Amino acid sequence: RTSHLYKYQGFWCQSREIESTVSFQRHFQARDTNVGLATVPKSGTTWLKALAFAIASHERFQIFSNNHPLLKFNPHDLVPFFEYKIYANDQLSDLSNLPQPRLFGTHIPFASLPSSIKKSSCWLVYICRNPFDTFISSWHFINKIKPRSQAPMPLEEAFEMYCKGVIGFGPFWEHMLGYWKESRDRPHKVLFLKYEDMKKDITFQLKKLAEFLGFPFSVEEERGGVIEKIAKLCSFENMKDLEVNKSGTSIKNFENKNLFRKGEVGDWINYLSPRQVEQLTKVM
Numbered sequence: 501r502t503s504h505l506y507k508y509q510g511f512w513c514q515s516r517e518i519e520s521t522v523s524f525q526r527h528f529q530a531r532d533t534n535v536g537l538a539t540v541p542k543s544g545t546t547w548l549k550a551l552a553f554a555i556a557s558h559e560r561f562q563i564f565s566n567n568h569p570l571l572k573f574n575p576h577d578l579v580p581f582f583e584y585k586i587y588a589n590d591q592l593s594d595l596s597n598l599p600q601p602r603l604f605g606t607h608i609p610f611a612s613l614p615s616s617i618k619k620s621s622c623w624l625v626y627i628c629r630n631p632f633d634t635f636i637s638s639w640h641f642i643n644k645i646k647p648r649s650q651a652p653m654p655l656e657e658a659f660e661m662y663c664k665g666v667i668g669f670g671p672f673w674e675h676m677l678g679y680w681k682e683s684r685d686r687p688h689k690v691l692f693l694k695y696e697d698m699k700k701d702i703t704f705q706l707k708k709l710a711e712f713l714g715f716p717f718s719v720e721e722e723r724g725g726v727i728e729k730i731a732k733l734c735s736f737e738n739m740k741d742l743e744v745n746k747s748g749t750s751i752k753n754f755e756n757k758n759l760f761r762k763g764e765v766g767d768w769i770n771y772l773s774p775r776q777v778e779q780l781t782k783v784m
């Protein structure tokens with residue numbers, strides 16, 4: 501079951517992700533205006549992409565429009581993952597020819613990012629989620645996207661692997677610490693957000709994100725309800741019911757509906773035994 505994951509440059513990934521990481525590292529020339537949204541899978545990537553797009557795209561000024569792109573497209577279509585974007589029709593394409601989006605997503609750990617990202621003034625936003633919930637979310641996701649011919653992965657098996665760090669782009673602790681250390685040493689370069697904080701007080705976190713991205717909300721925008729509008733547009737409840745997210749497909753042909761499950765904090769309590777909680781707490 502684990503044969504499709506390889507450890508490369510200290511993190512676990514699929515073979516095609518090795519190719520795309522190498523290509524990303526060799527060819528990506530970061531510009532000072534780029535913003536990378538970095539995450540461990542299942543930690544809130546889709547949400548962060550939606551929020552950053554709502555804040556930093558030209559469409560910010562059409563936030564009240566019924567035609568806003570976030571109503572018609574999945575956030576992964578609006579903010580591509582660079583390491584997946586370099587595949588066109590499953591063929592590795594020439595990265596130098598691709599149009600550079602201002603916003604891009606990546607799951608690659610900080611240590612393996614292209615050196616031009618580290619050297620340039622390009623910004624990074626990281627979202628960190630409690631590993632208990634990230635694990636449960638990943639386990640559901642893995643079982644949803646697996647080929648029908650494959651048996652579901654039992655929770656116990658997935659849990660043991662997770663605790664050993666064997667999960668896409670993991671170990672999760674290396675991933676989180678890599679970005680966390682960078683945000684501590686260079687807070688102007690890396691903004692470290694937490695899924696749980698965003699759930700608790702999205703208004704405060706949105707202001708922080710907008711300021712970091714260089715697009716603070718004006719007094720008129722605040723008075724006009726722009727922050728509340730962005731929060732609502734990007735909320736789990738709103739996004740999961742949009743037609744595009746109920747029936748469309750985006751990255752790597754995943755069905756968009758699989759990206760929206762419960763969107764809650766603390767769902768792990770319904771799955772993990774006291775022994776597993778103790779084990780993962782020790783790892784953390």
Ligand code: A3P
Nearest residue numbers: 542543544545546547637735736760761762763
């Ligand atoms: P759950 O499986 O716990 O529900 P990612 O976007 O990194 O793939 O993470 C997916 C997780 O984020 C899923 O968690 C999903 O339900 C949740 N999610 C997706 N969109 C969200 C949103 N707009 N707000 C909050 N959580 C969201």
